Amino acid sequence: MPEGDSIWRAATRLHAALAGRELLRSDLRVPRLATVDLTGRTTLDVASRGKHLLTRIEGGLTLHSHLRMDGAWHVFAAREKWHGGPAHEIRAILGTADHTAVGYRLPVLELLRTCDEERVVGHLGPDLLGPDWDPGKAAANLLASPERPLGEALVDQRNLAGLGNIYKAELCFMAQVTPWTPVGALPESTVPRLAAAAQRLLAANKDRPRNTTGIRRPGQDLFVYGRARRPCLRCGTPIREAPQDDRPAYWCPRCQSGPAPSAPPSS
DSSP states (O other), X not given: OOOXXXXXXXXHHHHHHHBTSBOSEEEEOSGGGTTOXXXXXXXXXXXXXXXXXXXXXXXXXXXXXXXXXXXXXXEEETXXXXXXXXXXXXXXXXXXXXXXXXXXXXXXXXXXXXGGTHHHHTTOOOBXXXXXXXXXXXXXXXXXXXXXXXXHHHHOTTTSBTOOHHHHHHHHHHTTBOTTSBGGGSOTTHXXXXXXXXHHHHHHHTXXXXXXXXXXXXXXXXXXXXXXXXXXXXXXXXXXXXXXXXXXXXXXXXXXXXXXXXXOOOO
């Protein structure tokens, strides 16, 4: 699933292509929006809120989309050939004189009044890349359920908006604890530092290929995510993988202390 930095980049691309320009083409290919025609209206703004995209359109309307696992928005020049998947996967087309934004495989696409945006994003915690970012509030949200495993708390968008499975794994590694460590078991100063580190990472990566290690060599841009059975970049111990909340979790059994699933028996 795209994380907050990826969604921020998508919003930036869409804003540059659409904002301030009249829509000359509008095609929303979901049943409840099939009769909606936005042509003639001007796109005012495209913004990200955590993992949500909000395309604000003249007349007090907002087109809300969420990419989840497979969705994507692509922007093409006026006569550029579209490439993002087969035509039957297209869910939205917004075109101006110069650019066309095409949404593929969008699992969430709805049109609402701009004044009602809180209905779809009001439950979110502070946005790591938004003007509402508040590290104190984010830390307080995480600490509100001290018995909860840290990995689960980090990806709960009600605590802080924008983190996904990649940053969960990387932040737990940086905190030197496993994703199953209860939030309340962490030292008092760790959670605020972790929230601040999350914001720094997303802010640093929003304009570049994602990197959490500071190492520029190929295959060493992440500490643990996606590195199961490969050596830890710090100690050389093989990275382990196990499911957590229906998603894979990664950790180094030497660098990270705390509870973890038992290692599978060797074959």
